[in-house]
Amino acid sequence: MDSLETKFSRTIEVQAQTGELATVRQFVEDTSREIVSDPEKVFDLKVAVSEACANAMEHAGSNSAMIQVTARAHEKRLTFVVSDTGYFRTPTLPRPGHQSRGLGLPLMVALMDEVLFSRLPAGGTTVCLSVLV
Secondary structure, eight states: OOOSOOSEEEEEEEESOGGGHHHHHHHHHHHHHHHOOOHHHHHHHHHHHHHHHHHHHHHSSSTTOEEEEEEEEOSSEEEEEEEESSOOOOOOOOOTTOOOSOOHHHHHHHHOSEEEEEEOTTSOEEEEEEEEO
16 A cells, blocks of 8 residues: 555544445445546446445444445555454355356456455455556
8 A cells, every 4th residue: 555645534434234335335335436536447446345334244243343445545546444253255256067156356356457366364354446547
């Protein structure tokens, strides 16, 4: 992540329920539009952050768990950080004859300029999704 001075930082917390994805997407859109002039980049951010949240919701462990989404704007970068308390499993390739469950991780990597995953010592995962602006 940039060591440049942060222009702003905003955070929302949502329950680990798929019904909350609309709230996350609105937060990403509202925040991104303040920094990003390209509507396609705003859409890409919405998709990537939504995918990260959907993964967090799937692995959160319960519907009462919380997911935190933080937006940080720097001079030349907008980063969304998705944090959860669930269990991170390293992605594996599907076995021959079996279909992959999802394309969320490859999609995040394809849409963002930088994607970082971290396992938290106390449990949970943090996903940082950044675009250059």
